[in-house]
Amino acid sequence: MVSALLAACVIAAVFATALRRLAPVPETAPPIPLVERIDALLPQTQCGQCNFAGCRPYAQAIADGSADINRCPPGGDAGIAALANLLGIAPKPLDPAHGRHAPRTVALIDEAVCIGCTKCIQVCPVDAILGAPQVMHSILSDECTGCGLCLAPCPVDCITLLPAESPIAAWRPEQSSRVYAAPVVRSA
Amino acid sequence: MDADALIGLIIATALANRLLIAPLTPSATASPQALRAFALHGVLVALVTTLAGAAEWSLQAFLHPLALLHSTGFLVLPLTAAVAALCAVALTRWRAPFAQSRWWLIACSAVVLNLISAAAAESATFATQLWNAFATGAAFAACLLLLFGLESRLQPRDLPAPFRGLPVLLLNAGLLALACHGLAGMVG
Numbered sequence: 001m002v003s004a005l006l007a008a009c010v011i012a013a014v015f016a017t018a019l020r021r022l023a024p025v026p027e028t029a030p031p032i033p034l035v036e037r038i039d040a041l042l043p044q045t046q047c048g049q050c051n052f053a054g055c056r057p058y059a060q061a062i063a064d065g066s067a068d069i070n071r072c073p074p075g076g077d078a079g080i081a082a083l084a085n086l087l088g089i090a091p092k093p094l095d096p097a098h099g100r101h102a103p104r105t106v107a108l109i110d111e112a113v114c115i116g117c118t119k120c121i122q123v124c125p126v127d128a129i130l131g132a133p134q135v136m137h138s139i140l141s142d143e144c145t146g147c148g149l150c151l152a153p154c155p156v157d158c159i160t161l162l163p164a165e166s167p168i169a170a171w172r173p174e175q176s177s178r179v180y181a182a183p184v185v186r187s188a
Numbered sequence: 189m190d191a192d193a194l195i196g197l198i199i200a201t202a203l204a205n206r207l208l209i210a211p212l213t214p215s216a217t218a219s220p221q222a223l224r225a226f227a228l229h230g231v232l233v234a235l236v237t238t239l240a241g242a243a244e245w246s247l248q249a250f251l252h253p254l255a256l257l258h259s260t261g262f263l264v265l266p267l268t269a270a271v272a273a274l275c276a277v278a279l280t281r282w283r284a285p286f287a288q289s290r291w292w293l294i295a296c297s298a299v300v301l302n303l304i305s306a307a308a309a310e311s312a313t314f315a316t317q318l319w320n321a322f323a324t325g326a327a328f329a330a331c332l333l334l335l336f337g338l339e340s341r342l343q344p345r346d347l348p349a350p351f352r353g354l355p356v357l358l359l360n361a362g363l364l365a366l367a368c369h370g371l372a373g374m375v376g
Contacts, residue, residue, distance in 0.1 A: 004315040008242075011322050015235050022228040024285035 035063045041082045043074040044177040046125035047147030049099045054125060054180055068092065073099035074147075105146035105161040107139045113158035120150035120159060125180050195368045197304050198324065201297055202331035203361045205229065206339075208293055212353040223336060230332045232289060234325025236275055236298040240268040241305055241321025245314050264306060268299045301328055334364055 039059035050071035052058040061067035062083065069083040070092040077094065084091040094101060107128075109120075116134045128144040131137030150159050209229060210222065244267055251263075272295035279286040305317075305324040312320065338360040347356060 004313070004318065007315045007318045007322075011238055011318065014322075015231070015238070018231045019235075019279075022224060022231055023279075023283050024228070024288075026284050 033063075035059050037086060038062050038083065039177075041075070041079060041086060042072060043079060043145075044180070045074045045145040045147045046177075046180045047074060047145065048125070048149060049073050049147075051098070055177065056181065062087075068095065070095045071098045073101050074104070074145075076101040104164040105148070106141050106144045106164050107146065107148070107150055108141075108160050108162050109137050109139055110158040110160070111136050111138070113156050115156055115158075117155060119153040119155065123149045123153050125149060191372045192369060194304060194308055195372060196365060197300070198327050199331050199361055199365050199368065201300050202328055202335055203357070205233070205293060205297055205332055206335050206357065207354075209290065212357060218340065223333075223340075226332055226336045227329070229290065229294070230329025232275070232279075232294050233297045233301065233332075234322065234329050236268065236272045236294055237301045237305070237325035237328070238318065238322045239275065240264070240271040240298055240302050241324075242314070242318050243267055243271055244302065244306065245312075245317040249314075264302045265299055268302050269295050272298060297328065298325075301325060331364065331368075335360055338363065 035056075036059075039056055042055040042059055044055050046054040048054065050058045050067070052061060052067070058067060058071065062069060069087065069089070070080050072079055073094060075083075077091075080094060081091045109129075114131075114136050116131060116136055118131060118133055118137070120137060121129045121131055125147065126143055126145055128140045129137055129150065130140055146161060146164065148161055151161070206226075209226065244264055247263060247267065272291055275294075276286070276289070276291045279289075301324045302321065305320045308320060308324070335357070339357060342356055342360065351359070
């Protein structure tokens with residue numbers, strides 16, 4: 001009995017040592033930077049209502065502490081709550097100076113009125129407008145985030161914002177984020 | 189079972205494992221990671237063999253008075269598979285990368301080694317059975333590492349084309365068998 005116990009102990013010690021030395025170490029994923037985590041919570045409409053050039057610069061400003069978390073009307077109260085939860089601070093009501101939360105919209109160009117000036121194309125942050133000089137423009141509704149930035153530059157007021165037909169439209173935050181980031185990547 | 193047959197069976201099992209673990213290319217045995225993988229495989233086979241040997245003795249001792257058991261192989265096969273499965277579950281819970289170990293090959297090898305161990309020492313005490321199973325597993329791990337060492341030293345050299353791959357591995361196994369038999373003869 002004693003010899004059996006002794007044998008078991010010795011063998012267990014041998015295996016424990018061998019396994020401890022040889023066991024594969026699980027690969028740990030690198031930590032995601034705070035800017036990326038904040039950016040992932042923003043709606044990626046790139047509307048600029050926060051007074052930044054897009055969601056990514058706003059995320060950078062929040063991470064730096066130079067901007068508050070209540071400047072994003074498209075994100076609404078849920079977005080503010082998620083940001084507050086991530087940063088470990090108390091949620092705040094949406095700052096009315098930056099707009100108010102509204103259902104998502106999609107831009108529509110009145111093709112009979114459009115003169116093909118390309119001004120809306122130049123301001124669209126997600127390349128959702130198709131057209132060329134002196135040629136009728138058209139909105140790619142799958143790409144449009146409904147930011148409304150194309151309304152002001154239009155000289156003939158041919159663009160209107162319509163409610164998005166489905167809350168789960170073809171538009172996806174990661175898609176507009178990718179399109180928005182493409183010129184930055186190209187120029188780098 | 190005599191020592192010659194025991195050595196031959198252990199080397200043959202190690203050779204089969206070597207063939208199934210990695211391709212027969214010089215790069216497969218060139219890195220320290222490969223050595224670590226072979227060592228871990230050997231240790232896992234030895235662990236399953238030892239645990240299955242202990243479980244087999246206990247179950248055999250329980251079933252013997254009932255006269256229910258007439259074949260050791262009938263008991264070893266499912267018991268070793270069950271022990272291998274339990275080891276896989278326990279070790280994967282400890283370190284997730286253990287799930288990628290070749291458990292099917294470990295189970296098959298442990299079955300063969302347990303049959304060898306059981307045939308080598310019939311009607312042994314628990315301590316003897318435990319030592320026998322451990323020694324068989326450790327001998328297998330040593331053979332696997334010796335084959336790896338021989339291969340990593342010989343394979344990258346400028347071998348004639350007909351000897352590359354499997355032929356040189358078989359030659360290595362033959363050399364190993366010769367060395368072990370010589371040693372056994374000296375000891376005996």
